[in-house]
Amino acid sequence: xxxxxxxxxxxxxxxxxxxxxxxxxxxxxxxxxxxxxxxxxxxxxxxxxxxxxxxxxxxxxxxxxxxxxxxxxxxxxxxxxxxxxxxxxxxxxxxxxxxxxxxxxxxxxxxxxxxxxxxxxxxxxxxxxxxxxxxxxxxxxxxxxxxxxxxxxxxxxxxxxxxxxxxxxxxxxxxxxxxxxxxxxxxxxxxxxxxxxxxxxxxxxxxxxxxxxxxxxxxxxxxxxxxxxxxxxxxxxxxxxxxxxxxxxxxxxxxxxxxxxxxxxxxxxxxxxxxxxxxxxxxxxxxxxxxxxxxxxxxxxxxxxxxxxxxxxxxxxxxxxxxxxxxxxxxxxxxxxxx
Numbered sequence: 001x002x003x004x005x006x007x008x009x010x011x012x013x014x015x016x017x018x019x020x021x022x023x024x025x026x027x028x029x030x031x032x033x034x035x036x037x038x039x040x041x042x043x044x045x046x047x048x049x050x051x052x053x054x055x056x057x058x059x060x061x062x063x064x065x066x067x068x069x070x071x072x073x074x075x076x077x078x079x080x081x082x083x084x085x086x087x088x089x090x091x092x093x094x095x096x097x098x099x100x101x102x103x104x105x106x107x108x109x110x111x112x113x114x115x116x117x118x119x120x121x122x123x124x125x126x127x128x129x130x131x132x133x134x135x136x137x138x139x140x141x142x143x144x145x146x147x148x149x150x151x152x153x154x155x156x157x158x159x160x161x162x163x164x165x166x167x168x169x170x171x172x173x174x175x176x177x178x179x180x181x182x183x184x185x186x187x188x189x190x191x192x193x194x195x196x197x198x199x200x201x202x203x204x205x206x207x208x209x210x211x212x213x214x215x216x217x218x219x220x221x222x223x224x225x226x227x228x229x230x231x232x233x234x235x236x237x238x239x240x241x242x243x244x245x246x247x248x249x250x251x252x253x254x255x256x257x258x259x260x261x262x263x264x265x266x267x268x269x270x271x272x273x274x275x276x277x278x279x280x281x282x283x284x285x286x287x288x289x290x291x292x293x294x295x296x297x298x299x300x301x302x303x304x305x306x307x308x309x310x311x312x313x314x315x316x317x318x319x320x321x322x323x324x325x326x327x328x329x330x331x332x333x334x335x336x337x338x339x
Contacts (some may be wrong), residue, residue, distance in 0.1 A: 019075060019319035020067060020109055022085040023120045023312035024049030026141040027225075027278075028173075030211030030312035031066040033074050036081075036323040036330030040316070048141075051089050051099070058101045059089075069109050076241030078147045082302030083109035086311070087118035088142070091158050116156070117311065118146040123321075124314030125307045128134050128330040129265040133271060135260045135302075136319050137253050138311075141225070143169040145256035149264030157256065168252045170279050174227040175246060178214075180241050189279045191235050192241035201230055202322070232284045249279070254294035269301055276307040 007248040018041070021032040026048045033042040035327050051059040071078055085103060090096045100114040122136035135147035135155070143166055158164035166172075181191030181198050185207040198298040199210040201221055235242035253275070261267050266279040273295065279287070284307060295302050313334070 001035045009269075018074075018080045019323065020070065020080050020083040021077075021312055021315035021319050022063060022083065023117055023310070023315045024063070024085070024087045024088070025117055025311070026050065026088045029063065029066060030310060031063065031070045032312050032316050033070040033076065033080070034316045034319055036320060036325050036329065038320065038325065038329030040333065040336045041069040041076065041151035043070035044073075045310075049088050051095070056098050058103050060099065060106065063103070063313050064072075072208065082107045082111045082113070082131075082249075082322050084315050084321055084322065085112065085304065086117040086123075086315045086318070087114060088117045090114055090116045091160055095319075111322075112319070116144070116146060118144045118156075118159075120311040120314035121276040121307060122146055122148065122274055122314065123278070123306060123317050124309055124311055125272060128317065128320075128327065133264075133266065134271075134274060135257050135264070135266070135271065136274040136276065137251070137257050137280070138277040139169055139253055139275075139279040141170050142174070143167075143252065143256070143277075145260050147260035147264050149266055154262050155263040157260075157261040168249045169277075170225055170228040173231055173249060173279070174224045176230045176245050177227050177242070178207075178210075178224075180245070182211060184241070190241055193237065193239040194231070194242060197230055197234050198227055201226065228279065229282070232282070232286070233251075235286055236284070243286065246284070247290055250287050250294060253280070253291055253300060257295065257302065258298045263303060267299055267301065271299075271302055271303045273299070273302045274307050276311060277302055280306060281308060309334075309337045 017036050019034055023030045025314045029046045029049050033045045034040055046066045049059055087099055090099055096114045100112050104112045118136055118138050121138050124133050126132050132148050137145045144159040145157055159166055177194050179190055180192055181194035184192045195207050199206055204210050231242055235246045257273050290306055295304055315334055
């Protein structure tokens with residue numbers, strides 16, 4: 001099973017028995033060192049991967065200590081045979097090419113492949129034999145969708161924010177909760193329990209205090225992500241505004257999955273729809289139930305599945321694909337992450 005990708009090679013040497021797998025998302029990065037017979041030799045975790053913020057070279061710099069740590073745990077020097085990198089913010093071919101060139105220049109592996117991190121989620125959720133066919137939607141800090149169809153067909157979305165038509169993801173939901181709560185407090189919007197719940201989370205009384213704290217930096221910007229689970233709690237308690245936001249998120253996820261299935265001509269076939277990312281993995285009942293209901297109406301042949309294994313498993317499985325590993329290697333590797 002193979003996933004095509006932008007790839008550059010240092011030389012024509014075939015993969016050796018050891019490979020590096022990288023899954024780098026907006027909020028965290030995982031690196032794993034695996035053998036082509038499916039053994040996990042070492043792993044490391046770091047922060048988010050954000051080339052648009054820091055630049056390509058500095059983003060790849062953040063991978064260096066993680067690669068070194070994974071190699072050190074196994075007592076293995078580099079380079080390894082192959083490195084499969086599934087990276088957030090690799091949304092266009094030009095970005096994949098630039099990232100592949102930068103990683104290749106570091107000399108960590110003899111060959112390098114780069115693809116958007118949504119494909120790691122998809123690979124982890126698909127079977128290890130047969131043609132890779134399915135759709136994945138990730139809803140974590142951001143939102144994205146990718147699919148593979150028959151004959152290598154691919155469906156993707158740019159997923160670079162509002163300019164590419166995106167709505168949702170944890171960061172967006174936190175901002176929406178703040179927007180609605182602010183307007184409710186000052187009279188421009190409908191009443192919502194968010195006006196009390198959001199400031200109370202930070203030990204404050206009013207939205208005015210919370211807005212000031214965020215604006216002046218007394219509350220670090222990265223703490224805004226704490227508001228997303230709170231939004232779901234308020235929605236579960238029956239707040240109409242919060243429930244509307246949760247329903248909108250379910251609508252967006254279902255729309256992306258359905259459009260990808262349609263593009264790939266898979267609506268008439270039983271097809272896996274892999275759901276992942278922190279928002280979806282939490283299985284909030286309102287979101288999960290509404291989403292599955294929408295999918296059953298719009299894509300009744302779709303088979304939704306929430307992935308609980310870390311997406312780095314998909315990156316590691318891709319190294320086995322590249323090496324042509326036997327079935328037992330896949331079973332061994334999956335057992336490591338399932339256990």
